[in-house]
Amino acid sequence: MMFFTPLKWEKDKLVILDQTLLPLKEKYLEIRDIETLYEAIVKLRIRGAPLLGIAGAFGVYLGIKDFRGDKEKLLKKMEETINYLAQSRPTAVNLFWGMERVRKKIMGNLHLHVEELKEIALQEAQAILEEDIRISQKIGEYGSKIIFQQDSVLTHCNAGGLATSGYGTALAVLFKAHEKGKKLVVYVDETRPLLQGARLTTWELQKAGIESYLICDNMAGVVMKEGKVKKVIIGADRVASNGDTANKIGSYSLAILAHYHSIPFYIACPVSTIDFSIKEGKDIPIEERSPEEILTIKGERIAPHNTKVYNPAFDVVPHHLITAFITEKGLVYPPFEKNLHKLIE
Amino acid sequence: MMFFTPLKWEKDKLVILDQTLLPLKEKYLEIRDIETLYEAIVKLRIRGAPLLGIAGAFGVYLGIKDFRGDKEKLLKKMEETINYLAQSRPTAVNLFWGMERVRKKIMGNLHLHVEELKEIALQEAQAILEEDIRISQKIGEYGSKIIFQQDSVLTHCNAGGLATSGYGTALAVLFKAHEKGKKLVVYVDETRPLLQGARLTTWELQKAGIESYLICDNMAGVVMKEGKVKKVIIGADRVASNGDTANKIGSYSLAILAHYHSIPFYIACPVSTIDFSIKEGKDIPIEERSPEEILTIKGERIAPHNTKVYNPAFDVVPHHLITAFITEKGLVYPPFEKNLHKLIE
Numbered sequence: 001m002m003f004f005t006p007l008k009w010e011k012d013k014l015v016i017l018d019q020t021l022l023p024l025k026e027k028y029l030e031i032r033d034i035e036t037l038y039e040a041i042v043k044l045r046i047r048g049a050p051l052l053g054i055a056g057a058f059g060v061y062l063g064i065k066d067f068r069g070d071k072e073k074l075l076k077k078m079e080e081t082i083n084y085l086a087q088s089r090p091t092a093v094n095l096f097w098g099m100e101r102v103r104k105k106i107m108g109n110l111h112l113h114v115e116e117l118k119e120i121a122l123q124e125a126q127a128i129l130e131e132d133i134r135i136s137q138k139i140g141e142y143g144s145k146i147i148f149q150q151d152s153v154l155t156h157c158n159a160g161g162l163a164t165s166g167y168g169t170a171l172a173v174l175f176k177a178h179e180k181g182k183k184l185v186v187y188v189d190e191t192r193p194l195l196q197g198a199r200l201t202t203w204e205l206q207k208a209g210i211e212s213y214l215i216c217d218n219m220a221g222v223v224m225k226e227g228k229v230k231k232v233i234i235g236a237d238r239v240a241s242n243g244d245t246a247n248k249i250g251s252y253s254l255a256i257l258a259h260y261h262s263i264p265f266y267i268a269c270p271v272s273t274i275d276f277s278i279k280e281g282k283d284i285p286i287e288e289r290s291p292e293e294i295l296t297i298k299g300e301r302i303a304p305h306n307t308k309v310y311n312p313a314f315d316v317v318p319h320h321l322i323t324a325f326i327t328e329k330g331l332v333y334p335p336f337e338k339n340l341h342k343l344i345e
Numbered sequence: 346m347m348f349f350t351p352l353k354w355e356k357d358k359l360v361i362l363d364q365t366l367l368p369l370k371e372k373y374l375e376i377r378d379i380e381t382l383y384e385a386i387v388k389l390r391i392r393g394a395p396l397l398g399i400a401g402a403f404g405v406y407l408g409i410k411d412f413r414g415d416k417e418k419l420l421k422k423m424e425e426t427i428n429y430l431a432q433s434r435p436t437a438v439n440l441f442w443g444m445e446r447v448r449k450k451i452m453g454n455l456h457l458h459v460e461e462l463k464e465i466a467l468q469e470a471q472a473i474l475e476e477d478i479r480i481s482q483k484i485g486e487y488g489s490k491i492i493f494q495q496d497s498v499l500t501h502c503n504a505g506g507l508a509t510s511g512y513g514t515a516l517a518v519l520f521k522a523h524e525k526g527k528k529l530v531v532y533v534d535e536t537r538p539l540l541q542g543a544r545l546t547t548w549e550l551q552k553a554g555i556e557s558y559l560i561c562d563n564m565a566g567v568v569m570k571e572g573k574v575k576k577v578i579i580g581a582d583r584v585a586s587n588g589d590t591a592n593k594i595g596s597y598s599l600a601i602l603a604h605y606h607s608i609p610f611y612i613a614c615p616v617s618t619i620d621f622s623i624k625e626g627k628d629i630p631i632e633e634r635s636p637e638e639i640l641t642i643k644g645e646r647i648a649p650h651n652t653k654v655y656n657p658a659f660d661v662v663p664h665h666l667i668t669a670f671i672t673e674k675g676l677v678y679p680p681f682e683k684n685l686h687k688l689i690e
Contacts, residue, residue: 023649187655190639190647192537192561198639198648206649213655214648216537216639218562218595222660225597250563252570253602260601294535294543294561298645302535303543303559304368304551310532310558315567 001179002133002166003208006051007058009126012065014058018045019162023203034063034081041088041095048163049094050132056098057125059085064118074114078106078121098128129165135270136167138328143173143233143268144180146324146331151177152185152230154220157248158196159235159268160204169235169268171204173326178210186212187223191248193293193311217250224261232258233326236269243319243336244281252315255322264323271327271343281316289313346524347478347511348553351396352403354471357410359403363390364507368548379408379426386433386440393508395477397434398443402470404430405447409463419459423451423466443473474510480615481512483673488518488578488613489525491669491676496522497530497575499565502593503541504580504613505549514580514613516549518671523555531557532568536593538638538656562595569606577603578671581614588664588681589626597660600667609668616672616688626661634658 006017014031020043021027029045031037037059040046046055063081067074082099089095105124106117147153159170167175178184186205191197198214205212215223223229232254238246245251245267258265278284291309295301325332325340332339351362359376365388366372374390376382382404385391391400408426412419427444434440450469451462492498504515512520523529531550536542543559550557560568568574577599583591590596590612603610623629636654640646670677670685677684 024646189563190537192535192563195647198652202652203649206651211653213653214639215655216562216594218534218537218598219655219657219660221598221601222594222657223655225660228655249561249567253563253566253598256566256602256605257598260605294559297642298647300643300645301369302540302643304548306551307543307547308556308558310560310564310568310573312564312567315564315570 002161003175003204004161005166006162007046007054007129007165009058009129014055014062016040016046016055019047020045022162023199031062034059034085037062038085038088041085049092050164052089052092053094053098054125054129054132054165056085056095057102057128060099060102061118061121061125064121067114067118069114071110071114071117074117075106078103101128132165133167135328136161136164136169136172137176139169139268139270139326140167140172140176142328142330143266143326144176144182146231146266146326147173147177147182147184148230149182151182152187152228154187154189154223154229154232154254155201156189156197156234156250156254157191158200158204160201162200162204168204169270170233171201173233173268174205174210175208178208184210186210187229188212188214189217189220189250189254190214191250192217196248220254221257224257224263229263231264231266233266233268236267236273237314238278238284239267239269239274239325239340240278240280240284241274241276241337241340242280243322243325243334243340244284245317245319245322246281246284246286246314247317249312249315251317255317259321265321266324266326267317267322268326271329274340274343276341276344281318284316286315287313347506348520348549349506350511351507352391352399352474352510354403354474359400359407361385361391361400364392365390368544376407379404379430382407383430383433386430394437394439395509397437398439399470399474399477399510401430401440401443402447402473405444406463406466406470409466412459412463414459416455416459416462419462420451423448446473477510478512480673481506481509481514481517482521484514484613484615484671485512485517485521487673487675488611488671489521489527491576491611492518492522492527492529493575494527496527497532497573499532499534499568499574499577499599500546501534501542501579501595501599502536503545503549505546507545507549513549514615515578516546518578518613519550519555520553523553529555531555532574533557533559534562534565534595534599535559536595537562541593565599566602569602569608574608576609576611578611578613581612581618582659583623583629584612584614584619584670584685585623585625585629586619586621586682586685587625588667588670588679588685589629590662590664590667591626591629591631591659592662594657594660596662600662604666610666611669611671612662612667613671616674619685619688621686621689626663629661631660632658
């Protein structure tokens with residue numbers, strides 16, 4: 001079951017949820033050409049790493065679907081499409097990955113006719129979408145086993161369906177447990193500076209009909225102390241091969257607070273998030289972002305002029321503070337160095 | 346040295362800093378009558394428990410200073426003034442305390458003439474102001490001894506001069522260390538939901554010329570891990586006799602994070618903050634405040650409609666996570682049960 005659909009393919013068009021209007025307005029856009037898709041990506045109407053990969057794949061098909069001409073010109077049209085869409089968000093690795101998968105599919109099937117090549121481009125995009133859904137569902141399925149009846153969970157940022165094809169990672173676990181009839185309460189960190197928890201996670205949980213309470217990030221400790229939270233589940237941006245996990249700023253503090261209160265701390269992520277080329281957390285580069293993210297909220301300035309700011313986008317949860325990883329291949333417990341590796345053996 | 350003056354008495358008028366315009370605008374208001382003072386209190390132009398006590402005391406004088414008539418009518422005028430100002434902020438305990446002190450002074454000196462009674466009312470208000478400054482200065486003096494050259498401190502909320510007569514508690518320590526030529530860096534938690542750190546503490550530190558960095562509350566852990574912070578100093582709303590300390594929400598999380606990183610954690614507060622009638626932290630009632638404080642920022646809504654919220658205004662730092670108290674009578678180390686009591690013996 002999906003509680004909302006941030007992206008779907010309908011006959012000859014992409015239909016996407018305009019995420020810039022959330023959480024106060026739910027509006028879907030129909031995208032029939034790459035110019036409209038380009039605009040949607042630039043304006044962040046569509047966002048989230050996995051979702052951009054899927055959008056990129058469909059984008060390649062949108063760019064060639066009305067093409068008439070020979071095979072050589074089709075390939076030229078495909079390259080133009082990819083180059084054009086690549087400029088919409090040059091740092092979005094998944095966008096490139098999604099387009100590249102479609103390109104490879106076409107290049108590996110050049111014996112086919114033009115119309116057949118278009119058709120397999122569409123099929124590949126659909127396959128990417130279905131894979132993403134399947135992985136999320138699997139994460140949800142495995143994760144739901146650790147959720148008890150009447151459980152209460154704290155989550156941070158938005159590891160939900162809006163960044164993926166609709167089911168997410170940390171939130172997939174909650175969605176699946178809820179589907180199975182487990183009654184849940186979820187505490188949602190608002191997640192400063194960009195408030196993804198307040199804006200997106202609360203919205204997703206409401207769509208799913210899961211009871212939730214929004215809290216400020218600095219309330220996590222007291223919520224744990226009062227026994228309101230039985231486990232913490234968050235997503236991951238990047239996992240090192242020893243299990244150290246980079247995720248949205250605040251994850252590290254949360255892991256220490258959970259440790260202090262003897263509350264299990266879980267990371268839900270697809271296996272693709274584990275970067276086996278990275279040995280440990282200190283090797284993961286941490287991006288520092290614009291001071292304006294902290295200094296202004298919705299365009300309103302909250303601090304004096306000339307205020308200096310420290311604004312790391314992520315922090316790293318050391319592996320010894322993590323109870324287990326929840327992946328599409330099952331739960332992974334310590335020792336992580338050894339057991340994460342088994343996932344790809 | 347005072348770096349700014351939230352309230353002062355000038356010949357026949359109060360001059361107050363309009364705190365509603367901070368941090369972007371610094372404007373002083375002249376208050377010559379109780380109607381103007383009433384408006385300033387209602388609109389929160391003047392705020393902070395100790396400061397309201399001082400304002401109330403001067404308010405009583407403002408209400409009677411131009412009175413012409415006999416002693417009986419003077420007392421009636423005084424009572425009218427107190428009743429009128431009491432309505433400006435009916436929950437502000439210190440406001441009543443300040444007015445009561447002036448009333449008592451007058452009632453204890455009824456042998457004096459009308460003009461003399463007015464005069465001692467003004468003197469009492471000035472005495473309250475001076476006491477407040479002296480206490481803050483003393484806290485600063487004792488606290489500055491634990492600050493090293495090139496030290497770095499994290500603070501939460503605003504335990505500064507704006508809530509007092511200009512010098513504060515936690516910030517008094519930093520002001521005094523800075524005056525003594527110690528070079529400091531201060532990390533300031535923005536302090537959601539009301540952002541007192543972002544709005545007020547950064548402003549105060551800038552006025553004093555102390556280097557500071559604003560961070561989101563959820564960045565405290567990583568700032569500690571990176572070695573950027575050598576000690577934490579915060580204020581207190583109420584201290585139980587065993588040392589358990591209620592303070593702005595987030596203080597509890599911060600104490601655990603400091604403990605995990607072996608960073609000393611100090612509470613700076615006047616002895617009057619210690620409530621010896623309360624045995625331990627769990628007996629301190631914690632106010633839950635309006636959901637709107639979290640759901641909107643500067644009038645802009647950040648979460649979906651129908652979002653449920655948990656919004657405790659304070660939390661309690663257990664005494665075993667506190668390194669020492671910094672008071673106007675000196676530093677107090679464990680065992681707190683015994684050593685706090687010595688302050689009033």
